[in-house]
Amino acid sequence: MKIIILIYLGLISVFVSANTGEQLYKNNCLQCHGSKQQGGIGLPLKLAVIKNLSNNYIKRTILLGRPNRIMPKFYFNNQQIQSIIKYLRQGTKEPIYKKNIKGNSKLGKIVYKNKCAKCHADDLSGGQGSGVIQVVKKDKKVVPPAIGNQGFLQSATKEMIYHIITNGIDGSDMKSAKKMSMSEEDVRNVAEYVSNYKEKKVAENFSEEYTLEFDSAYNFKETIENLEGSIVGHNFRLYKKRYLLQDLGEVNTKQVMLRFCNFLVLYKLLKIEPRLGVLLPCRVYVIEQDDGSVKVLVKNYRKYIALFNNKQLFERTKELLDQFEEIIEDALL
Incomplete structure (x- = not known):
C-alpha cells in the first residue's frame, strides 16, 4: 500500500513501462518539455538543441536528472533510453566533437566571469527560475541552465561544452563564441573551467525528503x-x-x-x-x-x-x- 501512496504523491524518481520513444516521451517528458519539445517548466528539447548533444549526454541526463532541480532521474532501461534518443533526434545524426580539448582552467574562470556569468551566474547556478520563462517583460526566452549542477557535469564532456560554446544554439539566447567575441583559446579555457567545476553544496534548513x-x-x-x-x-x-x-x-x-x-x-x-x-x-x-x-x-x-x-x-x-x-x-x- 505504501508504494502506491508514494507514487500517487508524485515523487521525483520515476518508473515506466512503455517502450516506443514517442510514447515514453508523451508519458514521462511532455508535461515539462512540451508536446512539441518547445519547453515549459523544463528546458526546450527542439532539434536545434538536440543536435548539439551526444547520445551519452542525453542518456546520463535521463538517468541522473538534475539534483535539487525540476528534472528528476528516470529508471529506464537502455532500450527505452535509445528509443527516446531516436525520437528526439528525428533522423538527424549524433554530433561529432573536436577531440583532445585542452585549456587553462584559471584563465577560463576569468573569461567565464566576463562572458558567461551574466546568464549562468558566477557560481554556474544558472538563471533564476526553470525552463521557458513565463513572466512577461523578461529579456530572455529561456532560463539559462545550471551548468554547475553535478547532474550536468556528470553528463557533459569537455568536448561537448566546447562544441556548444563554439557554435551556440540556433534560435536561443546562447550565442556562438564568434558573436560573443571569444577566441578559440577562450573557448578551450572556459570549457576546461566548467568541466572541472565543483558545485558548492548549499545547506538547506528543511528536510531533504519529498x-x-x-x-x-x-x-x-x-x-x-x-x-x-x-x-x-x-x-x-x-x-x-x-x-x-x-x-x-x-x-x-x-x-x-x-x-x-x-x-x-x-x-x-x-x-x-x-x-x-x-x-x-x-x-x-x-x-x-x-x-x-x-x-x-x-x-x-x-x-x-x-x-x-x-x-x-x-x-x-x-x-x-x-x-x-x-x-x-x-x-x-
Missing part, C-alpha cells in the same frame, strides 16, 4: 476532523474530501485526501511563478493502517518550491508554509 510522514495519536475519524478544523481555523478554504485513489476508480475509505487553499495569498504567488499551480491545491493524506494506527502524509512543499529555483518565490512562500506546518502541528497535538 514526503513528510507523521503519526497521529488520534483515531482515523478524529484525525480528519482535527485537520479540517485546523485548516479552517488558519483561514484556508477547505474542499470536499476525497478518497486517495478515487480518480483511478478505486475507493478505500481508510485513505482520505484533504484539499485546501488560501486564494488571496496564492494569487500573489502565481504572479511570481505561474507554474506553481502544479502543486495546488495543498493536500494532506490521512491513512489508517491495518493495525488501526493512523499516518498523516504531506508533500514537503519547501522542498518542491525550492525546485523552482526562484528566490523571490521561496521568500514569499515562507509565511504560507509556516502556516501549513502549524495546521499539521495543531491538528496532531
